[in-house]
Amino acid sequence: MRQKEISLNIRPLKPVDDEDDDHHSSSVETPMRKDAFDLSDEEKIERIESHFRQIMETLGLDLTDDSLAGTPKRVAKMFVKEAFSGLNPKNKPVARLFENKYNYDQMLVEKDITFYSHCEHHFVPIYGKAHVAYFSSGKVIGLSKINRIVQYFAKRPQVQERLTVQIGKELERILQTQSIAVVMDANHMCVASRGVSDTNSKTGTAYFSGKFKDDDNVKREFLNYINAK
């Protein structure tokens, strides 16, 4: 999507028709193979290590050098256990719901949740802040759980629009509410460090459902809140 654009409604997702910089996605689900979890984490690390060694050697790097020798293994572990651990549903946070004892019926907002992800077109970092709000349906979850849900979906190769929608849909499901807002503000290293080399631009995406979508006052209250210092 274009930079410096805060889109307040996710536009219809278009099929990928271009191999380079057009960062749009074809589906809300991360495209996964049927055999995605046939291999164990350890088997995946072993394979990625050997492939990454070939990439480095192809680039002409000397892997007998002390500083480089451990890199293929390190990268493989990082991919499977950290950077892309959110591909595996077994790592999905389990959220326990609590009764909303105080009958609090206003919006709950958690802002400035830092996240780190990777652009699925270049495999370089996307990082930024997520702001989330919901109206309780009678149940609430611990605030740290919202944080974990954001991190879980961020730890995949992503496009920002899909990441935003995945977080919104999951929160609707867990909280059993139809009123969710997710706004994400991110820096894309593929824009900052290559291509147009614009280091200052940010990309904004939003997901609004229920009251946030239907009631402009509610949406404004949320946006004012997240824009307040």
Ligand SMILES: [Zn+2]
């Ligand atoms: Zn990219």
